[in-house]
Amino acid sequence: MPAFRSTHDLEQSLWAAGLGAESRDIAATVRPSILFVRQQQLDDPLPVGLSKIGGNPDLPKDFAWPERAAFPDAAKRAEALHQRGATIRDGLEQLQRDHPDTHIPPEHLDGVVARHKGMAAYMYVPMPLAFVAQINLSTLVHEAGFPPDFPDTGLISIFNDITGDQLSVHWHPDITTLERREWPHRLVDYSDRFGQGAERKDGSWQWERLTQAEVLFPFSALTVPHHWKYAFARGSAKWNKIWDWFQEGAHKFAFHPSADLVAGDDTVTANFGDRLGGWPSDIQGNAEEEIDGSEIAWPGLTPWRHLFSWGAEFYSGTRMMPHDMAGDGNTFLLLHEDDLAARRFDRVKSTYQQT
Incomplete structure (x- = not known):
């Protein structure tokens, strides 16, 4: 999905695509977002509470590691x-x-x-959930793309079930009690016996050999809802132009942060499509419609807020456990605006899309 550093860049892009007459309407639907570039780094020396994908999570002392129950079926x-x-x-x-x-x-x-x-x-049997990511809102709030209705303090922790479809999202308002936590033994044992690369005879994917996390470097942008692809009559001139714009036409003026914007080893630095807030970068249909089945009547008119999304790919050596059926797509976390206002992150919904 195209993202932009400013509404001026967005409108220039739309005019160049022959959508100048629609540029103001489209610009009125943008939402601020933080796009991330990942860089793999040694996990243990990282500061507690740093935003990252994978690694050992930083959790409050009294926080019980999430787990699923034995499946009824x-x-x-x-x-x-x-x-x-x-x-x-x-x-x-x-x-x-x-x-x-x-x-x-x-x-x-x-x-x-x-x-x-x-x-x-x-x-x-009951199974601990795998740690996916942690997002430090207390530091990201200073970014221009930070969503204004998100909590401006605390840390969000994300876990998922590598053997099923359960998701667990937690907001820790107080980050002063965070401490780094080792992954549960049952989860490590499962990964070593059945996880990605478990059959490699060199043991390179054994958990004890995984020492890395993927640090998230933030870049602010404005994002456009994919709903605009469905706003015009199918087959019309505007419909063709907006689809071309989303696919290719916006790239000249769009902003896609890449490894060259982050100091360090560029061989383990990349943009995997991770983002906080804004609009989801849909790969297939509208992510919001997949959550509740309701058709979006007009671009931007949805009660669902995009919380965070991440790409499934990661670097070798990172402390991560992919789902047994994982592909290379993106997982989108969405929260109803009422639940966001009430800080009910336990009500987050998810959907997965891939090409």
Whole structure:
């Protein structure tokens, strides 16, 4: 999605795309946002409370690490995992039959089935959620793109279930009691046995070897709702122009912070699409409509506020645990405006999109 440093840049972009007559209406719907560039750094020396993706979280002393209960439909989920393991094995065996020069060791085929059987056992027991990110509002409030209706103090912690679909978002108003916390043993054991790269014989993905976090460097911008893509009659001249503008036409004047804006090692620095506030950078349809199924009548007219979104990709060596079925898309967190005003972050909803 195009983002801009100023309304002047936005309007220049729209005029260049032949949408000058609509530029003021579109500019009236922008929302301030903070876009992030990530840089991988050693986790342990980082200051407590720093905004980051992955790593060990900083939590209040009396905060209980979130976990999900055993699934009520554990048997159904376990069976689905057994079937997935069998399907993968069948596919690999078919690959060998189709390509006789391809050799897959029998122990690898057996390991695929055993891995999914092991994963299935965790459906029957409580499971800690994986830490995703922490966002320090107390420091980000000084950025021009900080959303004015967000809390101006505290830290937001985000956790998700790598074995299911549960999400847990917490706002800690007082950051003076934060302390760095190790991940629960059950979660680490699961990651080492069944997680991404668990089958690597060199052990490079074993949890004890992961020492990094991805620090979030903020850049302020104005964001435009994707709703405008659906504001004009399908197939009309304006419809074609607005779609072209969202896809390519805005890039000349748009702002997309990149690694060259952050000092340090540019080989572990990149923009993964992480952002705070503003409008979601939709990959498919409107994220707000996916949350409640209500059609947006006109651009900007929705009670849902975009809290935070992040890209699923991360650097090797980062203390992260991706979902068992993770892709390379983005997760969007949205909160109803009434719940945001009441600071009910426990009511955050999420949706995932990928190309």
